[in-house]
Amino acid sequence: MIVLNGAGGGAGGADQDGAGGVGASGSQLVVELPVQPGKTAVYDFGLGGASGVSYTHGFGSAGGVGGIGTGNGGDGGAAPISKPSDVNSGSGGGGGGGGASYLGYDGTMFARAGGGGGGGGGSWARDAYTNYLFQPTAAASTNDCFAPLQGQPGVPGADSGNERGGGGGGGGGGGYFNQPSPAGNGGARGWDGAGAPIDGAHNGETGGSCHSPGMTPVSFAIAGGAAGSSSPSLTSNGMAVPPVAAPGADGSVTIMPVMDKAIAVVQAGDGTVTLNATLPASIPDTSVVTGYSFTCNPQLGGSTPYTVTTIPTGPLPAVNGSEYTCTVVVTVKDPNGGPDLSTSTSDPASATPVASPLAPPVANSTSGDQEGTVGVASLPPNVQPSDVKDYTVSCTPDPANAIVNPVSNLPLVITGLTNGSSYSCTVIANLVDGRSTPASAAVPINPTTVPVATATPVPGLGALGLGLLSAVMLALGVGRNRKMGH
Helix, strand or coil: CEEEECCCCCCCCCECCECCCCCCCCCEEEEECCCCCCCCEEEECCCCCCCCCCCECCECECCCCCCCCCCCCCCCCCECCCCCCCCCCCCCCCCCCCCCEEEEECCCEEEEECCCCCCCCCECCECCECCCCCCCCCCEECHHHHCEECCCCCCCCCECCCCCECCCCCCCCCEECCCCCCCCCCCCCCCCCCCCCCCCCECCCCCCCEECCCCEEEEEECCCCCCCCCCCCCCCCECCCCCCCCCCCCCEEEECCCCCCCEEEEEECCCEEEEEEECCCCCCCHHHEEEEEEEEECCCCCCCCEEECCCCCCCEECCCCCCEEEEEEEEECCCCCCCCEECCCCCCEEECCCCCCCCCCEEEEEECCCEEEEEEEECCCCCCHHHEEEEEEEEECCCCCCCCCCECCCCEEEECCCCCCCEEEEEEEEECCCCECCCCCCEEECCCCCCCCCCCCCCCCHHHHHHHHHHHHHHHHHHHHHHHHC
């Protein structure tokens, strides 16, 4: 959305007992246009018109200079030099018109807010005439908005027959090209001693406003822009001359991107929260996005706000069971190269992380003589050894006084079991966060008596055996001796 305020017109100078006219406020035009990446806007604001000089004895009263804009405000008309012998001769000069304020987008679309007309000078003790002949009721939608048109100058005052000069007309406000009265016409001079005793100098007209057909008009106010100048003192005796009034206020151009709120997305996991956002239709391309700022309660990401340049974020540590409520503000590049622009804060979104269901551990066992052991072969996938506080071991039948729970470390040696009996045992892992796993599948312990090893004796030879053995040995020895004798 672009707000263009045309500049205000300057006030007219005062005559003796004839007030100068108040400068008109510039127009305000509000338009919207779609912003596309890579396209730029250029703009300029009109300057306020200067105020006219009040009646000064022995000198002419200068009109105010029109404000520079696109287009420029017209200069106020000057009042002629007063008659030196007549302290009452002379009038005020007209105020300058305000300049138009301008916006151009990508060289194809344009908008202008017309400047306010200058106030007319007081003339022959008559107040400036403040009826405007041209009052735009709307901003024109026209392709001719691309070219500025300068406001017309006010008509200078003229000497009357008795040399009392008429007040200068106010300058017209800047406008645009090729439209009936697109730029304010200059105000007519004041009473000129030729039978027109009804009014002082006329104010200048307000310049026209326009926009290209590709823009969407939101609002238009003929006097909603920068303020015109108030008039100086009502009295100027030519000697004590009131100071020149302040100029009309400068115009302005304000670019306020209309960006709908983004939608905050909060996704909870087991001990984590992931942040995301859905962009509004007014941000059609993520290439213009420069950041996402999330504000969460409780805090996430270690800072408030937590700002990232890409989404979704990674899983952020969170406390299971706590609800996290977050909003997001999206920043985008300024198409004019200025500071980043921001969306308004999104509506809040909430999520509560919860622990994933726990699987049972896998137990193992061994059997011995009147004893056995129970251990854990593996923990569930979402449980680390550091997560375990202790264990609960249960056996059926219950070996009285053999198990003291909780058990700090496994494997656990269970003694005092009855050989020949069968025991069925389970393990529960108790976690530091207060949760416990389901019981493991049962593992068996079957204690048995281990047999004692004994020596086996070699059978004896007896008397007969010994006699036979001796005879054999004797025979072998005799044979040997005979062989050696040869």
